[in-house]
Amino acid sequence: MRLSKLYMPTLREDPQDAEIASHKYLLRAGMIRKTASGIYTYLPLGYRSIRKIENIVREEMDNAGAMEILMSAIQPAEIWRESGRWDKFGPEMFKLKDRNDREFCLGPTAEEYFTTLIRDEVKSYKDFPLNLYQIQTKYRDEKRPRFGINRAREFSMKDAYTFDTSEENLDIAYMNMYRAYENIFDRLTLDYKIVEGDNGAMGGTGSHEFIALSETGEGVIVYSPSGKFGATEEKAPVKYNLPETEIEKEIEKVNTPNTKTIDEVAEFLNVEKKKCAKAIDLIIEGEPVLVFIPGDRELNMAKLISYTAAPEHEIRMMEDEEILNIKSYPGYTGPKDIDARIIVDKSLTDMKNLVIGSNEDEYHYINANFGRDFKGEVVEDLLLVQEGDLVPGTDEKYEFARGIEVGNIFKLGTKYSKSLGATFLDENGKEKYFVMGSYGVGITRSVTAIIEQNHDENGIIWPLSVAPYEAIVTIVNVKNEEQVRLGEKIYNDLKKKGVEVLLDDRRDRAGVKFKDRDLIGIPLRITCGKKSADNIVEYSTRREMVNMEITAGEAINNILEEIENK
Secondary structure (H helix, E strand, C coil), X not given: CECCCCCCCCCCCCCCCCCCHHHHHHHHCCCEEEEECCEEEECHHHHHHHHHHHXXXXXXXXXXXXXXXXXXXXXXXXXXXXXXXXXXXXXXXXXXXXXXXXXXXXXXXXXXXXXXXXXXXXXXXXXXXXXXXXXXXXXXXXXXXXXXXXXXXXXEEXXXXXXXXXXXXXXXXXXXXXXXXXHXXXXXXXXXXXXXXXXXXHCCCEEEEEEEECCCCCEEEEECCCCXXXXXXXXXCCCCCCCCCCCCCCCEEEECCCCCCHHHHHHHHCCCHHHEEEEXXXXXXXXXXXXXXXXXXXECHHHHHHHHCCCHHXXXXXXXXXXXXXXXXXXXXXXXXXXXXXXXXXXXXXXXXXXXXXXXXXXXXXXXXXXXXXXXXXXXXXECCCCXXXXXXXXXXXXXXXXXXXXXXXXXXXXXXXXXXXXXXXXXXXXXXXXXXXXXXXXXXXXXXXXXXXXXXXXXXXXXXXXXXXXXXXXXXXXXXXXXHHHHHHHHHHHHCCCCEEEXXXXXXXXXXXXXXXXXXXXXXXXXXXXXXXXXXXEEEXXXXXXXXXXXXXXXXXXXXXXXXX
16 A cells, blocks of 8 residues: 555644543554544554454454354344343443334343344254354443543444353353453463453353553452462452451440541541441432441442442432431441441451441441441452452462453353243253353454553554554655665565555655654564665664665565564
8 A cells, every 4th residue: 555545644743632642642643533522433544453353353263163243233122121231231321212212222232132143043952052253333321431442432342152051061162262362362462461350230150351451451450479360350359357356345425526537537536447437328229328348448349239239320429418318427427226228348247346437427436346236238348459468368469450451251151041031942852041151352442452562652563463554665755766666666576475565655754754654653664765776775673663774675575574473
């Protein structure tokens, strides 16, 4: 492709709304353009890389025995109502009606769609196992689209579903897809970790997430230094370090003026923060719920959601007026003598003589003990992991890293087949539910992860496997006949060899060409300059940026070797 013909509207300045490198460079390199908040158009260079990622995914999915289909992005409301998720999925779902007032959604995910497809077609155990996938546009009305295409309202995703006759067969299918995902992300040359994930709204019995490491990632993962354990921050278990045991004392109400925070009350009463029960005042599905955890910790919302089975969008903090309505007081909420649902982290039940709010302005109770002075639903672990926590069962401390979730796999079991009535007849003629797995790869999100791991101050450094073009030939001065002649010859020779190559034949200054070349990040580069008459060119790679003066033939051979070894 000739750059003089290529639509590549590069920008010299960083866009003001670009928060991370991938967003900035995709815009500056003329690879994407913003249409509206969280909605993007993919221009020629950007779309070529997306197609390459898709092809890698296709090859590995096909090798794993999966079969590609394509379903509509528009899904009927009735299948979501069957599964019970139409009203539970939340405001992220784009809903619409046709001219006949029939309700639909723009698919945010496809569990219902795939399940009902197979439910209506497959009836015998002889038809299993089955593995189907699609690469399709998904839609989620993100509350705060950010980081460019990393968290967008419209995005490309590969979603696959396996259908089996037993949990044992699901385990086999799950590990098959696990290995396929390793192959995918290895070929994308991502630096990633595989960690246990939180099932969240997907449900099921187990999951893993594939996290591309990046300081700009929104997700946090924790792992053991030995590499034997890894999980998302939401999933990681916390083994709480309890204080020394004490003899129970008599409960006492004490005046604690101007002490609405844990720090303030702990300092005022001269006690450890962990001995102060922190109250989180919530409204869950319209009802008041008070959650209590040790004062030195943070609530893990994912663990609370898992326990309550309430949709995340149905959970919010109480307003002050709502706290007053349950006969408590903002900043002084406690679990004693209050008419609300009480949920308590188990660590508080193992401690003696706690400080709790009195539900009265400027007063707390001291020496409060679970069972004697207050009660509630006890949950084994509601805590967010933090620095210094030990990996359960070991003496290793958790290590922390940020990353971008590029893939996830779930054991759905019979969650969706039961709710949607998807059954088959086994070898004994007995009706059983499909046993399902779900597997997703973020196609456009992988673009973000690749660039976040592969860039410098000059622009993108594409890995060869997903670069929009493999090589670029730059003619420094198009008015010089020798440079043009050599550049054209190299360009045509590379094309004949099957190399995806760009020819910069624009009439721009050399500095502009070099800046654009660095910005768009093509991996292999040949420059035809002053020594073109002697058949000498400069050869370099985008990553090393070291120019070597060699013959045109040697440069072509270098490119062919790099491509063969990729």
